[in-house]
Structures are given as structure tokens and as C-alpha cells.
Amino acid sequence: MGNAELLSIHVHPVKAFRGQAPREASVEPWGLAGDRRWALIDDGGKVVTQRQQPRLAQAAAELLPGGGVRLSAPGLRPLTVAVPQPVGTVSVEIFRDKVEGVLADEAAHLWCSAHLGADVRLVHMDDPATRRAVDPEYGLPGETVSFADGYPLLVTTASSLDALNALIARGEHAAEGPLPMNRFRPNLVVAGTPPWAEDGWSRLTIGEVGFRVAKPCGRCVVTTTDQTGAGRGREPLHTLGRHRRLGGKLVFGQNLVPLSRGTVRVGDRVEIIG
Numbered sequence: 001m002g003n004a005e006l007l008s009i010h011v012h013p014v015k016a017f018r019g020q021a022p023r024e025a026s027v028e029p030w031g032l033a034g035d036r037r038w039a040l041i042d043d044g045g046k047v048v049t050q051r052q053q054p055r056l057a058q059a060a061a062e063l064l065p066g067g068g069v070r071l072s073a074p075g076l077r078p079l080t081v082a083v084p085q086p087v088g089t090v091s092v093e094i095f096r097d098k099v100e101g102v103l104a105d106e107a108a109h110l111w112c113s114a115h116l117g118a119d120v121r122l123v124h125m126d127d128p129a130t131r132r133a134v135d136p137e138y139g140l141p142g143e144t145v146s147f148a149d150g151y152p153l154l155v156t157t158a159s160s161l162d163a164l165n166a167l168i169a170r171g172e173h174a175a176e177g178p179l180p181m182n183r184f185r186p187n188l189v190v191a192g193t194p195p196w197a198e199d200g201w202s203r204l205t206i207g208e209v210g211f212r213v214a215k216p217c218g219r220c221v222v223t224t225t226d227q228t229g230a231g232r233g234r235e236p237l238h239t240l241g242r243h244r245r246l247g248g249k250l251v252f253g254q255n256l257v258p259l260s261r262g263t264v265r266v267g268d269r270v271e272i273i274g
Contacts, residue, residue, distance in 0.1 A: 003192040004190055004191070004192040004193050004269070004270035004271070004272070005190070005191055005192055005267055005268060005269055005270055006188060006189070006190060006191075006206050006207070006264060006265065006266055006267060006268040006270055007158055007189045007190060007191040007266070008021055008181075008188075008189045008266060009021060009022055009023070009024065009025050009032070009187065009188060009189075009264060009265075009266060010182075010185070010186055010187050010188070010189070011025055011032050011033075011034055011035045011063060011187070012035055012036055012061070012185065013034050013035070013036070013037065013038055013061040013062070013063040013069045014036075014038040014039065014040070014059075014061035014069060014071070014122070015036045015038065015039040015040070015047065015049060015147045015148070016039070016040065016048070016049040016050045016053070016056040016057075016222075017056060017059045017060055017061040017071075018057065018058075018059065018060040018061070018227065019035075019060075019061065019185075020060075020061075020062060020063065023265060023266050024263055024264065024265040024266065025263070025264055026261070026262075026263050027153075027209045027258050027260075027261055027262050027263065027264055028128070028258070028261060029129070029143070029144065029152070029258055029261070030128040030129065030144045030145050030146050030152050031128075031145065031146050031148060031152035031153055031187070031258075032153065032187055032264075034063040034067060035146060035148065035153075035187060036146040036147040036148045037067065037124060037125050037128065037146050037147065038061070038069060038081075038104075038122060038123065038124050038125075038147070039092070039094070039101070039122075039123055039125075039147040040056075040112055040116075040120045040121065040122055040123075041090075041092055041093075041101075041120065041121050041123055042118075042119070042120055043119055044093070045090065045091050045092055045093050046093045046094075047092060047093065047094040047095075047147065048116075048118075048120055049222065050221075050222045050225050051220060051221055051222055053116050053118070054225045054230045054231075054232060055115065055116055055230050056116070056230075057225055057226065057227045057228070057229075057230045058073055058074055058115075058228075058229075058230050059071065059072070059073040059112075059115055060072045060073065064080070066082075066083060067083045067124075068080065068081055068082045068083050069081050071108070071111060071112070073115045076111060076114060076115060079107060079108065079111045081104050081105070081107075081108045081122065082105075083124060083126075084102045084103060084104050084105065084124055084126075085102075086102050086126045086127075087102075088102070089101060089102055089126075090102075090103055090121075090123065092123055092147075094132075094147060095149070095150070097132055099125070099131045099132040100131055101123035101124060101125055101126070101131075102123060102124045102125075102126045103121060103122070103123055103124075104121070104122040104123065104124060108121075108122040109121045109122060125146055125147055128144055128145070128146050129144055130144065131144070132144055132145055132146070132147075133145075134150070134151060134152070134214070134257065135150055135151075138151075138214045138215045138255075139151075139214065139257065140257075143257055150255065151214050151215075151255035151256065151257060152255075152256065152257050152258060153187040153188060153211070153255070153256040153257075153258070154184075154185070154186045154187050154188070154217055154253050154254070154255055154256070155186060155187065155188045155189070155190060155198065155211075155253060155254050155256050156181060156184055156186040156188075156189050156190070156198075156252065156253040156254075157189070157190045157191070157193050157195075157197065157198055158181070158189060158190070158191045159191070159192075159193055159194060159195040159196075159197070160195050160196050160197075160198065160252065160253075161179070161181055161184075162195065163195035163196065164179070164236060164239065164240070164243075164244075164252065165177050165178035165179060167239045167242075167243055168235050168236065168239045171235075171238065171239055171242075172238075173233065173234045173235050173238055173239075176233045176234065176235040177235060179235060179236055180227070182227040183222075183223045183224075183225070183227060183236065184219070184223060184252055184253055185222070185227075186253055187256075188206065188256075188264070190206075190270050192270070193270075197272075198213075198253070198254045199216070199254075201213045201254060201272055201274075202273070202274045203259075203272075203273035203274050204270060204271060204272050204273055205270070205271045205273065206264050206268050206269075206270050207262070207263070207264050207265055207268030207269065208260075208262040208263065208264075209258060209259075209260055209261070209262035209263070209264055210258070210259035210260050210273075211256040211257065211258055211259060212256070212257050212259055213254050213255070213256060214254075214255040214256065214257050215254070215255050216246055216249070216251040216253070216254055216255070217251060217252060217253040217254060217255050218249030218250065218251055219236070219237065219240060219249070219250045219251065219252050221237070223236050223237060223240075223252070224236070224237055236252070237250055240252060
């Protein structure tokens with residue numbers, strides 16, 4: 001795989017919002033700098049994602065210097081939200097984890113609630129080094145993660161998306177394809193590998209940074225959500241269910257944990273170590 005390279009980088013400052021695609025990004029132990037450090041919670045403290053609220057696909061978040069975010073959505077004035085002072089925390093439930101977060105200001109809550117038509121609050125993870133551990137079934141002691149679903153980074157490959165789209169094109173929901181990569185909300189997209197080659201990866205380097213592969217990424221209903229219009233269809237879950245079922249999960253992409261800090265850049269060489 002001597003020609004493998006980093007095709008694109010994706011940072012999602014607010015979990016479930018549309019992100020941005022910088023040419024380079026710093027890699028921290030818990031993920032790309034600024035990725036998913038913010039999330040929405042409901043009245044019970046549970047994280048709100050596109051699983052419950054597909055309209056989140058129409059909200060965008062731009063990362064600002066210092067970690068703040070600029071929020072935008074159709075019909076609303078953009079809002080700049082500063083990193084809140086860590087004067088106190090609230091309990092945040094994300095899947096099976098209970099972690100602490102710091103509430104943003106009231107204006108942020110009102111803006112996000114107005115977009116969704118539901119009462120939500122915006123929270124910030126102030127200290128990703130200590131707040132939330134990676135799933136111990138696949139993580140190592142000391143590994144931590146932001147508000148991402150479970151692991152610091154997600155990598156996908158362009159060739160596997162092409163292969164999946166070819167399968168969709170031959171299926172009963174062919175009219176839904178081809179699907180863009182943003183349905184899978186990766187952090188890193190690799191080009192120049194054979195389709196599904198990532199199934200066999202255990203370690204890799206991207207530019208100067210090493211990563212270990214924790215596990216394949218099980219996919220959910222978010223992948224069926226149009227990341228522009230927020231409508232939902234049957235694909236890719238219908239086709240993944242027929243062709244990419246592993247251990248009861250429908251899989252696409254691999255979850256990564258950084259082995260070092262550093263910077264990744266579009267065009268970086270990708271080397272598969274094992």
C-alpha cells in the first residue's frame with residue numbers, strides 16, 4: 001500500500017453538528033484537536049444526537065481559536081459561543097458512560113433549542129484527559145475520549161465507499177445512491193488502498209503520527225440521514241446488513257486511538273504497520 005495517502009480531515013466541534021474539513025489538524029490523545037468537545041444534552045442530561053434529532057445535520061459548528069465555536073443553522077442568526085469557565089459541572093450521560101461537562105451560557109441553550117424545537121443545553125468537555133475513558137473492552141489503561149461515540153478517531157477509506165456504493169447500485173434501493181462520505185462522519189479518509197483493506201489493519205502511521213486500530217465501527221441510523229437536508233432513507237444500513245455484518249454489528253470504518261501526538265495533513269503518506 002505504498003500509494004496510500006490521507007485524502008481528507010474532518011473535525012466536528014459540536015457532536016452531531018456539521019463539521020469542517022481543514023487541511024491539517026493536531027492529534028491529541030483523545031482525538032483531533034477540537035473534535036466533539038461540545039455536545040447537546042436534554043433535560044435528563046442525556047446526549048442528543050442525530051439518532052433522535054436528524055435536524056442536527058443542518059446545524060454547523062466552526063471551531064474558533066481557543067476552543068470556542070460559531071454556530072449556524074437555517075433561519076437563525078449565527079452565534080459565537082465562548083468556552084465556559086469551569087466553575088461547576090453537570091452530569092452528562094453518553095451511551096453507558098456518565099461524564100462531567102461544563103454548561104455553555106444561556107444564549108447557546110436558547111439558540112440550540114430554537115433550531116431543534118426542543119429544550120436542550122450545550123455542554124463543553126473541559127478536561128478530556130480525565131473525564132471519560134475509552135471502552136475498557138477495547139481500550140488500554142489511561143486512554144480517554146471526548147464526546148465522540150466511543151473512540152478518539154474514526155478512519156474510513158475512499159475505496160470502501162466506492163465498493164459500498166457499487167453494492168447499493170445493484171440493490172433494491174439503488175435510487176438512494178451513491179452516498180457521500182459525510183454519511184459516515186469520519187475524522188480521517190484514506191485513499192489508495194484496496195476496498196475493505198482496513199478490515200485487516202492493526203496499526204498505521206499517518207505522516208508523523210502513529211495509531212492503533214481499536215475495533216471496526218458499528219453503524220447506526222445516522223448513516224441513513226442526509227447530511228444536507230436531514231431526510232432519512234434505507235441506505236446504507238440495508239446494504240451493510242447484507243454484506244458487512246460482523247458480530248451482530250453493521251460495520252464501516254475503523255476506530256483509532258492515537259499512539260502519539262503530532263499533526264496530520266492532507267496528502268500525508270499512510271503506512272500500514274500491521
